[in-house]
Amino acid sequence: MATTIIITTGMRAITLMTTRMAEGALYDLLSWMSPSYPIGAFAYSSGLEWAVETGHVRNRTSAQGWIADLIAHGSIRTDMILFVHAYRAAAAGDGARLREVGALAAAMLTSRERHLESTAQGAAFRRTAQATSPTDSLALLDPIDDEALAYPVAAACLMAGHGVTLESALTAWLHGSIANLVSAAQRLVPLGQTDGQLLIRALREPCFAAVAEAAALADEDPFEQMGSAALHADLASMAHETQYTRLFRT
Structure with missing residues (x-):
């Protein structure tokens, strides 16, 4: 990373x-x-x-459409809204507000498997963060039980506590979510390694657009800002519970 050189010694140190x-x-x-x-x-x-399994995702193009819809209209969009409000609460040291966002995040997990997926990762993220990257903001999560701690809330709290900008935090979190779904698609469809990278690249602009939209949200009730039009994806997480052959937990 380039450094601007300023002649004044004090300014240069800064x-x-x-x-x-x-x-x-x-x-x-x-x-x-x-x-x-x-x-x-x-x-x-x-x-x-x-x-x-049901043929809705068959190749790289349909996998891209599925993930893009989650980002623009589905559970990932909901998680990003919650991430923004959790980040702001943690950055302000507002434990009461953070608990309210956390409760809403847990309530918005629309199926048993969605609840498992988000809270298992949220609890694991908190444990690892406390051990490896401690920050005062993590203490704001103490009143939230592991079984009720959604992953985006835990991640946002850590990143805010370490002074990462909201846009950078959102971009990193969303990229991680995209990369994990692409990895799943590579194993399930299956897709090759090059197809996986092409898929991640194709989702670059949707990622940036989603981050810009979420970061610009007004500091209002997050529930009023939500809205999902990805019912098929929600039904998929419910139907997966009784799928006969499964590689994944959700």
């Missing part, structure tokens, strides 16, 4: 410090959203397994 902080935030984001971060994300497909 510039260098800012650069190091930016590099540190980037490194941390890559670590928190890495597949090696032990939250078990690889075990979940968000209903994609059922979509493949």
